[in-house]
Amino acid sequence: MSPILEINNLFKSYGSTEILKDINVSIEEGDFLVLVGPSGCGKSTLLNCIAGLEPISGGALSIGGRDMTTVSPKDRDIAMVFQSYALYPTMTVAKNITFGMKVRGVDAATQAEKLAYVAQQLQIEPLLKRKPGQLSGGQRQRVAMGRALVRDPKLFLFDEPLSNLDAKLRVEMRTELKALHQRLGASMVYVTHDQIEAMTLATKIVVMKGGVIQQIGTPSEIYNRPANLFVADFMGSPAMNLIPAKTRSSDAGTHIEIARENDAPIVLSDSKNRDLPQDVILGVRPEDIADAAKLAGGEAQGAECLIDIVEPAGADTFAVMQLGGKHVTARLHSETTAAAGLPQKLTFDLGKASYFSPDTGLRLN
Template sequence: MAPILEIRNLYKNYGATEILKDINIAIEPGDFLVLVGPSGCGKSTLLNCIAGLEPISGGTVTIDGRDMTNVSPKDRDIAMVFQSYALYPTMSVARNITFGMKVRGVDAATQAAKLKHVASLLQIEQLLDRRPGQLSGGQRQRVAMGRALVRDPKLFLFDEPLSNLDAKLRVEMRTEIKKLHQTLGATMVYVTHDQIEAMTLATQIVVMKGGVIQQMGSPAEIYNRPANLFVADFMGSPAMNLIPVRTRRNGEGTLIEISRADGEPIVLRDRKAPDLPSEVILGLRPEDIAEAGFRAGEDVQEATCLVDMVEPAGADTYVVSQLGGRQVTARLHAETRARAGAPLALAFDMSKVSYFAPDSGKRLN
């Protein structure tokens, strides 16, 4: 299947400052691509380059097989939903949604049919006569999405559309956008700094830092096999534990030595580890560290750690210990008897371990 969006060797400079560096992305029709990264990483600039709102300094942007690099935004067959909603305050909801069609010369019957369909899809039929000032934030966002949906474009582009909403409404709107994507089968490119939003919505994720793509892959690939230390630390809540360790081979695999301030080093065995340098960064998700007795298997290694902090979180309890000079978080069951200042036997699932080079940060396994 030919890509619906293909970006090749894209660069964006402001004067002598490089904002985007050699960006290469290809997605298929129906994909939900999320561009994620910290503020200033270039994700919104990249979205604007796709939309044609920013001229690029090098490379090409192709949409549905057509080179759109120098084509104006109105001719790219795209629709954008902005963080600010950008609704006309003096127009009704219905007129806000249909205004673009009217400008393009779409006949009244088609406008009415599309308005009816989109209003039903977004469950805003009862709001059509109101003005934006009479709507909540979530309702305004639905109207902004409705205005984009009536265009039936090749690409939907979303620029942090939920960032102005409160936490509960963000979750609700995230679900609505996910359902919308499943219903329409449309191709969407979505910018966010919220890695939970990225993991929840995406079929493909691009993680960015400093204008450079750090990794592109499915949510499972990004989460389970981060390409480097930045991705490992950025994607996941709580973040992956990243612990400096020493390694040495023996007849039964690789011994992993983790220093601790309260006693002798912890030594864990990894039977399947590749050849590793003597000093590496070990990565392990909080859910892959359990209380001893709650996880079993040939790859599970147990060790006793001193608990620094206990953080109840409803269905889970997070337990923090100091290992390798770092805070290490274990995601335990709600009924754990862990207590701050007391020792606790923990089980480390070594089949889920990632290893990273301390100098380059690159994944080693």
């Protein structure tokens, strides 16, 4: 079975400025692909190329096995949900949702049937007689999604659809979008700069920077095995700790030495990763640095660390310290005894450690 979306060696330039460079992505039917990266990385341009709103400068793009490289947007069998919702202010919700079908000459009975179905799916039945000006941001978002759903397209495209909502509503809508995807089994491509949104929604993530794909993988692969320093730093909140370290090999494995100000270095051992260069960047997630009592067994090893800052955050408390000349964050439990200005015994779990080259930034293990 051919992929629902396939992009091969896609380039996009404006004059002599390259915006997208050698993009290769494919997704199967039912996948939820999230394009994520900082502002200006090219993710919205790539979405517009998929939609046909931007012509591509090189390469090929197919949807449902059909070459779409030169096909106009209206013939691509896609539905797009924009950040601005783009609703008609003078029409009721019902008319906003059915307008596209009416224009395409769909009969009234089919329009009514599809309207009833999406209104129930999105729980907007009580809103159908209202106009967009009488709706909240979250309700408008649902109506925009309803208008896309009645199309029953091969591919749904979302351009930062939640960025206009407040934090609480974003979380609610994120959950609804995930549930909707599971119910419909629809194929979706979704653009966001929010890596939490990417991690929670996606079946597959594309991390972009400067018009170049940095890594493609499942949320778990991206989080646990980042391909380079950029992905490691960008994905995760708080971000992965990236600590300059020295390595020494012995029969027992590799010793990882982390410098400290006014104190002897911390020395940790890694029995799994051998043949590392002498200089590395050690990547450790905040949750893999914990109170001594919490991380027992496995690859956990203790070290006493001087705590600089303690940040209570409900169920977690974040402790910040200086290691290897960098601020390093540990995610501790809320009852931790860690206090600013005092030493604290912490355990480092190297079972999930990442190692990167200081020169190339690429993953070494």
